[in-house]
Each structure stands twice: as structure tokens, then as C-alpha cells.
Amino acid sequence: MTAGERLDVDHLTGEQYKSVFRRHPAGVAVIAMTHQGRPAGFTATSVISVSAEPPLLAFSLASTSSCAPAVAAADTLTVSLLASHQDDVSARFATSGTDRFAAGGWSTLPTGEPVIDGAHAWIRARILERTPVGGSLLISLLALQAEVHQDATPLVFLDRAYHRLGPASAI
Numbered sequence: 001m002t003a004g005e006r007l008d009v010d011h012l013t014g015e016q017y018k019s020v021f022r023r024h025p026a027g028v029a030v031i032a033m034t035h036q037g038r039p040a041g042f043t044a045t046s047v048i049s050v051s052a053e054p055p056l057l058a059f060s061l062a063s064t065s066s067c068a069p070a071v072a073a074a075d076t077l078t079v080s081l082l083a084s085h086q087d088d089v090s091a092r093f094a095t096s097g098t099d100r101f102a103a104g105g106w107s108t109l110p111t112g113e114p115v116i117d118g119a120h121a122w123i124r125a126r127i128l129e130r131t132p133v134g135g136s137l138l139i140s141l142l143a144l145q146a147e148v149h150q151d152a153t154p155l156v157f158l159d160r161a162y163h164r165l166g167p168a169s170a171i
Helices: 015-024 066-075 087-094
Strands: 029-035 039-043 048-053 054-064 076-081 106-110 115-117 122-131 138-147 155-158 163-165
Touching: 029 054, 029 066, 029 087, 029 115, 039 054, 039 087, 054 066, 054 122, 066 122, 066 138, 076 115, 076 138, 087 155, 115 122
Parallel strands: none
Antiparallel strands: 029 039, 029 076, 048 054, 054 138, 076 122, 106 115, 122 138, 155 163
């Protein structure tokens, strides 16, 4: 379904739909790339693993996002999966109208993409497809390179708040 199409059936309102997903925990990531010679990036909670063989992942962003032109122009990007202490990084990259990279806390890979320092893991990926879906773009990626810090725990977003996982949260 593209942004201009409508389903001819009863469906949830936007608020009803959001209320469902507010109660669904999500990992927090920063998607970053280089655009017109400068780093560009944003916070995402929509990153999903799609396939292990081949290693595919995906994320979505609003078609109207300020980073949509950067994603449209990029061949490769990074997905930094934020660590539990990086709620300030997530908030910074979720704020529009600011230089999200000005405060530092990031490095450039030898291949040129920015990656967030201290993330519990990062993936460098090649964009395979950009698919319009509703008012969003679904971006499919092939994982090219990754680094994982085994001693770090992920940052989780649930019901409009950040949460940290710890030993007590394991079942």
C-alpha cells in the first residue's frame, strides 16, 4: 500500500495503533550515513532482523523525515545499537533541527560511515531496497560488517520511556 492508497475496510485509528506499540518494547538504534560530505543520522526503534542467511535487516522512517533525503542518496550506512547508558544519545538523535553530531561521541569507519562510540553493537550495511509503505519508507539492508561489545547491555524504549535491562530482568 502506498501513501496515497486507502484500505476499504474498518481499521484502527492512528492513536489506537500507537497505543498498542507503546506497550511493545523496542531496542534503540542510531542510523547514520554520510550525506553531502557531512554525517547525518537519526534515532530508530524500528530495526528488525530479517534473515541470517543472507544477513539481512531492515528499518523504517517517515517519508517526511529530515533524514529521508540522506537515506535516499546513501549506498551504505551504519546501525548503532545503543547501550543502556546512551539514552542521552538517543534523545539527541531524535531531536530535529539540531546538529546531532556536534556533541561528539562518534567515530568514522575506514569506509567513511559514522558509528556511535560506546554502542553495544554496530552494523555497517548496504542498502538493498527502499520501499514506500504507507507514510513511511521501509529500508532493506545487507549486513557487511559488525562489531559487538559483549559486556554492554541494550537500551530499550517502552511506553515513551527508556529502560535498562539487567540480570534481574532475565527469566
